[in-house]
Amino acid sequence: MTALSSARAGVLIARAGGLAAVVAVIGLLPWLSGRDPALSVLRARSAEQEPTVEALESVRRELGLDAGPVALFGDWLGGVLRGDLGRSWVDGAEVLPGVLAALGVSLTLMGAALVVALLLAGGLCASTLVRGARGTARGGTGAVAAVLAGLPEFLLATLLLVVLSVWLGWLPPYGWQGPQHLVLPALALGIPAGGVLGRLVDDALPAVFEERWVVLWRSWGCSPAVIGRAAVRRALPAVLPQFGLVAVGLTGGAVAVEVVFAVPGLGRTALGSAESQDLPLLQGSVLALVLLGLVGGVLVAGVRRRMLGPALRDAALSAPPPVRVPAGRLHRVVVAVSAAVPAAVICWGLLGEPLRLNAVARLSPPSWAHPLGTDSLGRDVLARVGHGAAATLAVTLLVCLVSFVVAMAIGFLPGLAEGAAETANAVPPVIAGILVAAIVGPGPVGASIAVALVSWPALASHAAALVQEIRATTHIEALRALGAGPTWILTRHVLPAVAGPVARHAVLRLPGIALALASLGFLGLGAQPPAPEWGLMLAESLPYLERAPWAALAPTAMLLFLATLAVSLSTLPTPPTGDRRAVRHRGRRLVTGGRAYPVRMSGR
Structure with a gap:
C-alpha cells in the first residue's frame, strides 16, 4: 500500500470514527444528560402532571426504558437504519416527516446561499484572474475576501435585518412564505462562505500564473481566456478540500440564520427541540445536520478526484504556496x-x-x-x-x-x-x-x-x-x-x-x-x-x-x-515554522543557533 493510499485510508477511518462517535452521543442523549428519561418525557408531555412513581413507571413501560441505555441505543440505531427516527416526546408525532420537511427548507436555503457564495467568490477572484491571464501586474482582493469571511453569520444576519428590512424596508424580516423571504437568509449564509472561497482561490491564483507552463502557453499564442480557464483548473483541486469545510460551515451557520429570520429549517428545529427537551426530535435533527455536512465533504472530494483524472489521482498535487504580502x-x-x-x-x-x-x-x-x-x-x-x-x-x-x-x-x-x-x-x-x-x-x-x-x-x-x-x-x-x-x-x-x-x-x-x-x-x-x-x-x-x-x-x-x-x-x-538552525559539534557541546548545549556522547 502506497503512502497516499494509507493517508486516504486514515482519512476515511477518521471520518468513520468521528461519525460513529457523534452517532453514539446522539443515540445516548437521554442518558448522557444525567436526567431520568422518563421524567423528561413526562415533563415534555405535561408540565403540570406530578412525577409520581406510577406515572414514571408507566412512561418507562411505554417506551421500553427499563431495557437500559445499551439495548435502547441498539433499537434506536436499528430504527435509524430502517428509516424510523421514532416519535416526538412532546406531541407523539413521527419524527422522520418533520425532519424531512425541515431538511427541505434547509437545503433550499443552503442551495441559494451556495449560489451567492459562488457568485461572490467569482467576483472577488475576477481581478486577479484577468490580470494574471494577461500577464499584467496582480491586484488581488484578499483583504476584502478576508473581511467578508470573518463575519459571523448571526452578526451579518442581524445587520442585514436592521439595514435592509427595518431601516429601508426593502425585504420582509421574518417568515418563509415566498422567494422574497429567501433573499436575506441566503445573503447572510452566502457572503461569509463566498469570502472564504474567494480568498482561497485568490491566494492560489498568483502563484499558478508564475509557473513555467503559463509562459510557454503565452509564447504559443494562447488567449488570456484559455490561460485563465487552465489556471482555475490548476488551482481548484488543491483548494477543493477546504470547500468541504465551507459546506460544514453552512450547516452550522444555518442554525443562527434560521433563528434570526424565523425560517422553519433543520437548525431551528434542532434548537427548539433542545430547548423543549424533545430528545427524539433533537436526535433526528442533529443527525441530519451532521450527515448533511459529511455528505457535502464527500461530494467535494468526489469532484476533486474527477477534476484530477485517473493519471493524477494518486499524485501529490498541491497548489503552490500563496504569495505573502508583508503587513503594511x-x-x-x-x-x-x-x-x-x-x-x-x-x-x-x-x-x-x-x-x-x-x-x-x-x-x-x-x-x-x-x-x-x-x-x-x-x-x-x-x-x-x-x-x-x-x-x-x-x-x-x-x-x-x-x-x-x-x-x-x-x-x-x-x-x-x-x-x-x-x-x-x-x-x-x-x-x-x-x-x-x-x-x-x-x-x-x-x-x-x-x-x-x-x-x-x-x-x-x-x-x-x-x-x-x-x-x-x-x-x-x-x-x-x-x-x-x-x-x-x-x-x-x-x-x-x-x-x-x-x-x-x-x-x-x-x-x-x-x-x-x-x-x-x-x-x-x-x-x-x-x-x-x-x-x-x-x-x-x-x-x-x-x-x-x-x-x-x-x-x-x-x-x-x-x-x-x-x-x-x-x-x-x-x-x-520548524527549527532550521545550523548545527555544529564542538567537543561535548552542540552549538545550534548560537547557543551551546551539553550532549551525552554514546559510549562515554
Whole structure:
C-alpha cells in the first residue's frame, strides 16, 4: 500500500470514527444528560402532571426504558437504519416527516446561499484572474475576501435585518412564505462562505500564473481566456478540500440564520427541540445536520478526484504556496484601531452597573446619562457591554489555554491529532453547542466545553505537523548520532520549537473563540439572563429593533470590531515554522543557533 493510499485510508477511518462517535452521543442523549428519561418525557408531555412513581413507571413501560441505555441505543440505531427516527416526546408525532420537511427548507436555503457564495467568490477572484491571464501586474482582493469571511453569520444576519428590512424596508424580516423571504437568509449564509472561497482561490491564483507552463502557453499564442480557464483548473483541486469545510460551515451557520429570520429549517428545529427537551426530535435533527455536512465533504472530494483524472489521482498535487504580502502601515493601523476602540469602550463601561433596573428609562436613546442608551429593562447598555467583555474575555482565555495544553499533549501523536481534526471539522461549534447543552444544560460552562471541543483539534493538527517536521531536521538527527537521549531531545529542542508557533496560533484564534462563544450566547446555549454577554444582549434586543435599534447596535459594533481584529490577525504574515538552525559539534557541546548545549556522547 502506497503512502497516499494509507493517508486516504486514515482519512476515511477518521471520518468513520468521528461519525460513529457523534452517532453514539446522539443515540445516548437521554442518558448522557444525567436526567431520568422518563421524567423528561413526562415533563415534555405535561408540565403540570406530578412525577409520581406510577406515572414514571408507566412512561418507562411505554417506551421500553427499563431495557437500559445499551439495548435502547441498539433499537434506536436499528430504527435509524430502517428509516424510523421514532416519535416526538412532546406531541407523539413521527419524527422522520418533520425532519424531512425541515431538511427541505434547509437545503433550499443552503442551495441559494451556495449560489451567492459562488457568485461572490467569482467576483472577488475576477481581478486577479484577468490580470494574471494577461500577464499584467496582480491586484488581488484578499483583504476584502478576508473581511467578508470573518463575519459571523448571526452578526451579518442581524445587520442585514436592521439595514435592509427595518431601516429601508426593502425585504420582509421574518417568515418563509415566498422567494422574497429567501433573499436575506441566503445573503447572510452566502457572503461569509463566498469570502472564504474567494480568498482561497485568490491566494492560489498568483502563484499558478508564475509557473513555467503559463509562459510557454503565452509564447504559443494562447488567449488570456484559455490561460485563465487552465489556471482555475490548476488551482481548484488543491483548494477543493477546504470547500468541504465551507459546506460544514453552512450547516452550522444555518442554525443562527434560521433563528434570526424565523425560517422553519433543520437548525431551528434542532434548537427548539433542545430547548423543549424533545430528545427524539433533537436526535433526528442533529443527525441530519451532521450527515448533511459529511455528505457535502464527500461530494467535494468526489469532484476533486474527477477534476484530477485517473493519471493524477494518486499524485501529490498541491497548489503552490500563496504569495505573502508583508503587513503594511494600514494593516497595523486596522489592528490597533480594532483593539483600541473596544478597549476604551470596555474600560468606560466597567465604571457602570450592568444589572441596575430602571423601568422609567426603558429603551431610552443615547444620552449623557446613558451614552449607548438603555435596553428593554432600563439597564445601561454601555455598562453591560463593558462587564460582558470582561466575562467573555476570561472565558475565552480559559478555553484557549485548555485547547493549547490539550493540543500540545495530542500533537505528539500525529495519527490521533489528524483523526481528531477530521472529527472536529465534521461538527460545527453550533452543533457541538446543541449537543453539550442537551447533556449539561445551557450555560457558560456548556458553551465553553462546546467551543473547546472544536478548537483544540486544529491546534493539535498544527502541533503534529511541526513535530514531524522538526524530528526530521538535520540537527535532530545529529543529536541522535551524538548520543542524546529521547527525553533530552524532546524537552530541550522539539517541545520549545513546537510550543512557540502553536502558542502564537492559539493567540490568533482568541477573537474567533470569543465570536463562537457569542454565537452560542445569541442562540441561548451560552450565558443565561441577566448575564451581560454580547451574544445574549444582541438576542434580547432583536424584538425591539424598530423601536430601539441602538440596543442592538452596541453589541453588534463590538462584535464587528472583534471580527475585524480576528481577520487582521489571521492575515498577518507568519515566520516559517520548524527549527532550521545550523548545527555544529564542538567537543561535548552542540552549538545550534548560537547557543551551546551539553550532549551525552554514546559510549562515554
